[in-house]
Amino acid sequence: MHLETTITLPTAFQVSHLPAAVRYTSAIGRYQDAVNMKDHQLHYICDLVLQRGSFPPAQLAEMRKWSAILAQEGRNKLQFFLRRK
Secondary structure (H helix, E strand, O other): OEEEEEEEOOOOEEEEEOOOOEEEEOOOEEEEEEEEEEOOEEEEEEEEEEOOOOOOHHHHHHHHHHHHHHHHHOOOOOOOEEEEO
């Protein structure tokens, strides 16, 4: 899954905080996202790739970790902070 969106912000505001980029890769799949700001445009990119197949019981802990990361990152809603100039 690939998600990309751009939000144009009013010129009277500036972003005071953006979330850090996230990247996580394992045998289960890959997740990454990033938020960038340029010329009053907030650009969000998210990629999620899950591997197909059966996974042995030994990878159960990894699958739980993967699920927890997706629940947390996937996305704590896209949060950024604005302030008036």
